[in-house]
Structures are given as C-alpha cells and as structure tokens.
Amino acid sequence: MDSQQFREFGKAAIDFVADFYDNVRDGDVLPSVEPGHLLKKLPENAPEQPEDWQTVFKDFTSTIVPGTTLWHSPQFHGFYPTGTSFPSIIGGLLSDGLGVVGLTWMASPACTELEVVTMNWLGKLFGLPEEFLNCSSGPGGGVIQGSASEATIVCLLAAKDKMTRRLKKLNPDIDEELTKIKFIAYTSDQCNSSVEKAGVLGSMKMRLLKADASGRLRGETLKKAFEEDKAKGLIPCYVVANLGTTGTCAFDPLYELGPVCQEENVWLHVDAAYAGAAFICPEYRDLMKGVEYADSFDVNAHKWLLVNFDCSALWVKDSYDLINAFDVQRIYLDDVKAEVKIPDYRHWQMQLGRRFRALKLWMVLKIYGAEGLRAHIRNQISLAQHFAKLVRADDRFIVEPEPAMGLVCFRLAEGDILTKKLLENLIEKKRIFMVAASCKNRFIIRLVICSQFTNKDDVEVSWKLIKDETDKLIPNDKVHIKSQSIASINHIQNISICEKSK
C-alpha cells in the first residue's frame, strides 16, 4: 500500500468513523451474532497474496462491524463509560503516524515531555495537592499507565519494595523473603476485581474488608483489621481506597483511612478510575477530602474524560518509590543529563516500551478546554438525575442507593426475581444494555450515562424501553399489589458486583 492509497483509504476510514457517530442512535446496542460467528465466517489461513484496501474495507464493514457492541450508543448503560471523542481519535492517529517509542528521552523527547506537561495540566484541573505534580520542587509526578489495573499493581509492587527497605533499615539482619510474605494489603469488599487481582499478581495477601451500609470502607474497620493482622504477625503494607466503587459508586472517606495508614507507614493508593474525572468540577472535590494522605492517585482519563482507551493517569508523591522498585540498571541510554527534571518513564512502569499516549490527552484538553470537560461531566450527571426522577415517579420502582455521578441503581419493588427477569428480558431484546450489581443483598440494575452523545430525549427513550418491558411483567393496573412483594432470593445474594474495564 503506497501513500496515495493510504490517503484514499485513510479518508474513507475517517468518513466511516464520522458516519458511525452521526448514526450512533441506529441499530441495536448488542449485536445479533452467535459465539463463533467470525470463527466460522473467516478463512482458516491468512491470505498468501495481498488484498486491495477496498476489499478489506468492505470485509471490515460487512463482517467485523456487525459483531461489535455499540459502546457509544445512548442506550449503552453498562459498566462505566469508555472514553472516545473526535480529538482523541485524531490524537491516536497522529501518535501511530509518528510511530515513536518513548523508552528514553532521546528516543523521542516530545513523547516524554508532553506527558509531563499534560499530567501537570490534568493534576491541576483535579485540584491535586502540588506534591503530586512534576512541576513541584519535590519528587512527585504523574505518568500515564495503560489501565487502573496496572496502576494498582505498580503501586502495590512499589509499596512492597518501600516497606522492605524501611524494615531493612530498621533491622539490617531481617530475611527479606521471609519478611515479604508477611505483608498484607487491604481494600473494601466493594472494590473492582482488578484490585483483588493486583494482590494475586503481586504475591501479596489481600483482605476485602466489609464496607458500611453506604458501601464505604471506614477508618475504624481498617484500624481494627490492622490490629488483628499485626497480632497474627502480619505486616500491613498497602491499602486501596475506592473513590466511586464499581457497583454503586460509593466513596471511601480518605480523611478516615489516611491517618490510619499514616500511623503504620502503609501506602495509601486511591483508585478513582471512573468518578475521579468529576474532580475537575470543584463542587465534587469534597469527595476526595483527605487526598493529601495518599501516596498515589489514579483516574482513568479513558473512562469519563473523552480520551480513548488506554490512558490511565497515575500520580505519585515520590517517584523514587517507583524507580527504586522498577529500575533494572542495565540500560545504556541514560541520556538525560540536564538541569531540568525529566523523568525516565520506563522506570515508572512495568513495561519497557511506551506509546505516545500524551498526544490524545493533549488534543482532548486543548479542543474541549477545561470548561468543555466540566460541561460534559455536569451534563452527564444531570442526565442521570433526570433518569432517576423518571424512575422515582413510577411506584413499581425503587431507586437505591442515591444516584451518584452518572450512575443510577434501581430495582423493582416486587423483588429480586422480577428485577432479574426485567434485566434479562431487556438484554435479550438487545436495544439497551445495563448490568447488574448487588446492594444490601438485593439484586439491582445499574444504569450509567455512558455515551457522550446522550441527551434528555435519549434518556427518555431508555426509560421507555425499561417501562414498556416492565409493563409486560407488572401491568400498570396491578401496581397496587406491590406490597405482596416476593422475598429476596438467597441464591442470588452471592452474585458479585459487576465489572467495568480497568
């Protein structure tokens, strides 16, 4: 394929993407394909001879596209949003076009430096304490990771290394290996599975502590767990606080957890993967009160900030904690000999290679502007509130817990069996997508405002779909019998909270 053909194919692809979003309301949210559809349809071997782009493009639109779920349809309400936007897509295109790998400063100076700049910008927009920023005089700074999962593992490994060094300093004779296996991590039982997986991957025991009735991990619970475990000879090492849990978007009180961690020199990591985006609006910053106690803080810009996956923004107070843990000193090109503070980001992450991800973040920050991003967040929250109002106006439904950010959780007053049936029926029709969670041992449906294109009419379309399906299960004229509710069912009490890509 020469550059002329690329110009033609590329522009056709741009038009495809534009049309795709122009027609985002068409078609079912869930595709009508069976498991194995592509395995059956596509040849068993790669083609020997080159195919022309027109043929491949046709294959794409006729074979691949029909098997994709419409994550950006206004009726996609599952998980939490995954970001996309026109500026971000172009940022990705230009990044692939430049095709650099930012493994050292010299390997692509702009790749490293734009990451420093945009992470400072974003950290300031969130109102993070200055010590988290590269532009402060201290050792703090921001770095783009691939996912909140990665950020949680990276910080767990750094915490393990830091605690080992601390204990070794206090007592140089300790056996490192035997000490490390006593380390233990904590989070709430409302955490995303990726947090628990970080413990598995990082070889650290992890306790999922019971959240309170509002889904929040409290300081007292954590303190008690520390005491219990220390009595058993274990060493508290790492705590993951959740700002915006996956199930119900609950916010752990950092101002309670922080002092408990500080007292024991335990690393406090904040997983604000989805909801952290709201901190660009000052009116939501109360929810991160106590953030000054955190050692690390992560928000997925690729969730609610219109940046395409992957762009997980991680800040740490002391970047040497990462460098000490990850720097395998065999790298010849230690090439930044400058007065300026320039990070060698390869020591801030697990992998060696790095894409130029800052470019899409920069595009989004410039083309939306801070005001544009705040308007996006506020609009989505107001749409969720509008949906909650519609649900509450119907006696057959209960909205619980209180809606938070773009998430509304609801259930049928009739009980779990019907709520579950309602969700199943809706999914089967493929026109709307939501997932379940559990709250206070009840089966609940989660509706998240995901698509950036969603407007008030779209919310009303979603509500009508839900209402119409409900009418088939509980005709409106039978609403008065709702007191004869079906008891909650034991066998679904164990359904774990549903998940969002991290």
Added chain:
Amino acid sequence: MDSQQFREFGKAAIDFVADFYDNVRDGDVLPSVEPGHLLKKLPENAPEQPEDWQTVFKDFTSTIVPGTTLWHSPQFHGFYPTGTSFPSIIGGLLSDGLGVVGLTWMASPACTELEVVTMNWLGKLFGLPEEFLNCSSGPGGGVIQGSASEATIVCLLAAKDKMTRRLKKLNPDIDEELTKIKFIAYTSDQCNSSVEKAGVLGSMKMRLLKADASGRLRGETLKKAFEEDKAKGLIPCYVVANLGTTGTCAFDPLYELGPVCQEENVWLHVDAAYAGAAFICPEYRDLMKGVEYADSFDVNAHKWLLVNFDCSALWVKDSYDLINAFDVQRIYLDDVKAEVKIPDYRHWQMQLGRRFRALKLWMVLKIYGAEGLRAHIRNQISLAQHFAKLVRADDRFIVEPEPAMGLVCFRLAEGDILTKKLLENLIEKKRIFMVAASCKNRFIIRLVICSQFTNKDDVEVSWKLIKDETDKLIPNDKVHIKSQSIASINHIQNISICEKSK
C-alpha cells in the same frame, strides 16, 4: 468538535501522516531540542476555553513534531525496529473509532473472535506446533499482549502458580508461601532487561547465566545451574530462552534447553520479540528447532511485522495455566455459553480491559498478505548483508559477530576508544542513529535495518556517513598502521547491552 470538523481535521491528519512518510528521508534522525524544551514552551495550565482544530494542528506540527525522533527514517538504526505501516495505522484508527472494550465476549464479540482468528493465522505462518493454536482441539491458544515485557511477566506468574499447584498436589501439607520463595528463574546474561525486570516484578529470584562465546545459553550451563540451586534447596521454576538477543541477535538452542526444562517440570518461555518475525520464512525455522518443548512463545508483531505498537503475540500450550493464575472469580458477565471454544481473554492477561488490537494485525495480514510480509523480512535481511559487505571491504573495520537478521555489529580495528568516539561523533551530528553493545568485552556498534522504507541507496548513505566520520578519525592513508591497535579498555567492559523497547 462536531463530525464535520472531525472529517476535516481527520483528513488533514491523514495527509500529514502520508506526507510524513513521503518525506521520511528529510531532516535529521535525532531532533535538535534540549531537555525541557516543551516544558518551557508550553503553558503551565490547560486552556480554559476550547481551541479550534486548526490552531491545535498548527501547534502539533510546529511544537510537537520537531521534538520527535524519526524512528522510520532509513538512517534510524538503533535498538530493533518498531512497526508501523499504512494498513496498521488505519486499523488503529478504526479500532479507536469503534471504541469498544473487549472485557467479555458480549462486550464486543468481534474483538474477541478476530483475535482468535488472527492469532491462529499468525501462529500458522510461523509454523508453530498445532498445540499452541486456538484452532487445535487442546487447551492451547494465542493472545495479544501489550509487550514482550508483559508476556514474560504473565508467563512467569503462571509458571509460579503451576509449580505451586504441582508441589501442593505431591504434598498437600507444604506451606505455599515458604515454598514459593524457593522458586528460581533462569535466562542468559544476554537477555533484555525486561526479562530481568520480570523477576523483580514477579518476586522470583532470577539467575542470568553465562552465554557461550556466540552469545547462546547452552543446555549444559542450564543443567548445571539447576543442580547447583537444587543442592541449595531452591526450586527451578521458569526459564526464558532468547531467540534473537538484544545485543547481538544470538539464538539460544531450544533443543538443548527444552529437555533440561522438561526433566524438571520447569516452564520454558521463548522470547523471540524481534527475530521471531523471520519464522514466517521457512528458511529460518531451524533457529527455533526444539520449540515443541516450549510452554509459551512470544513475538512482537509490533517490531518487525509492520504492526504498530502495541501488539505482542503470545501463544501458550495450555491456556488453563493462565486462567488458573489470573482468574479472580468475581465477574458477573461470564457470558459465553457456547459449544465453540471462545476464550475470556481478560483471564489471559494482567489487566481487565482490552483494546481491539486484532484489527490492525488483521489489516496488515490482509493488505500485505503472507507473501508481502515474507518479502519484507527477506529484503531487510539482504540489506543488512549488503551493509556488512560494505563494512568488510574497509580494512579499518571488523564485523563481529556474524550479522544475523537485520543486525550488523561492527567495530574499528583500532580499538574501543576510537569505536566509541566514532559513535559519539555520529550521534552528535544527529543524521544517523545507532546504539552500542558489548561483545567479547569489546565495545561494538549495532546497526539495524529498521525502517520499512530502507532501500540499497539508503544503506549506502548510512555507510557513507559512517565512513566519512571515520576518515576524520583514521585517515584512509593511515590504514596500514592499524596493527598498532589500542588495547581494549577495562572501564567500558561493564557497559551493558543496549536495549530495545519491549
């Protein structure tokens, strides 16, 4: 930004990328910027108000582009190549356009299934044993990881889990934690730093065993290390063999290492990050003789196969080894209830979320065809051989070791000081980029054919740049004095092998 503006900006961006490659021979390979250039040039805060795309695009071309290293210039000969190609760039664009996250089959059926199909295609093109393929009747299969680094860690963690389960089965009373700290991994002292880092990240001791004079880790060396460590009470668990080492592109003999691993139930992982791409040409498959002993096999399609970073192709013989190690069973959407064998790829990796990376791989395989890709590999190898011939024709130079794949290592007969000086002088002028390595305690320069656009003339341009700079150090009329060579210098004997993004 509305869809009309996206069409305009997108098409301008496509033209930028096409022009960028049309003019790939213009300009210096290394940018003329100082550390901190962007930090000084860009504002301290994100803009409050939106900026129009024309302004942002101008900023991009005038501020960002001048700070990027030209990885695709034919005079970029550093590290190993990073892939880029027109079909891959469009695959990435369409993937961002669809904006799906493949965390379950239902979350985007085509995302999962196209990965199955393309990994089967690629595995067959490499001539991998059938048990590595999803299309076999067994539990093997391929999965796209972000990097060879990730693949090495993922398999190390799976090996640790598998060995623990095996020992637990033999003796249910063992203490898991105390057993795991006895595990030990092995690789050669020629490995990429990412392999050593995997040991650090995965909390497993790792021995870097001495390679032979050709840079290869031999079976006897491994066997001896196993015996020594077992005598110390350690448990051999994981071996990483390198097919194409970073420094000199040496190939470990799998047929020697394999039987040693098999005897001790040790996981054999093959890191063929760069050179594995050559196995699409049958004439190079001798170099992977013994691959049937491997448990896992990784090639970066994003290195030498024209796919943009990131796309690291990993195959395992038994996917349950990954699932057992990584599946944190709290995920509600276990939604594939089919006769067909469909992987839940989130259990095959560290992260929860997944991009639709198979799309760019599919584009490349279709638009180049197997024949096109083979022609690319063969052409690049023949260009390296042409360069080696030019160097050998000049008495001032020594080519050593033998060129392998697209890599030629050379040094000045005068000795290490002048060789190092030559490289420094060349880098300083920014017109050509190469990195150093050490071989038999000598300082050597590595030249890799990296850019897909490289032709014979380009190779001669590179040679002329090197020759002209050498003329300044050793005038041609003094060539006869080369026997008075400067002894190798002790202080550079410890320079570690240079690195390539993984």
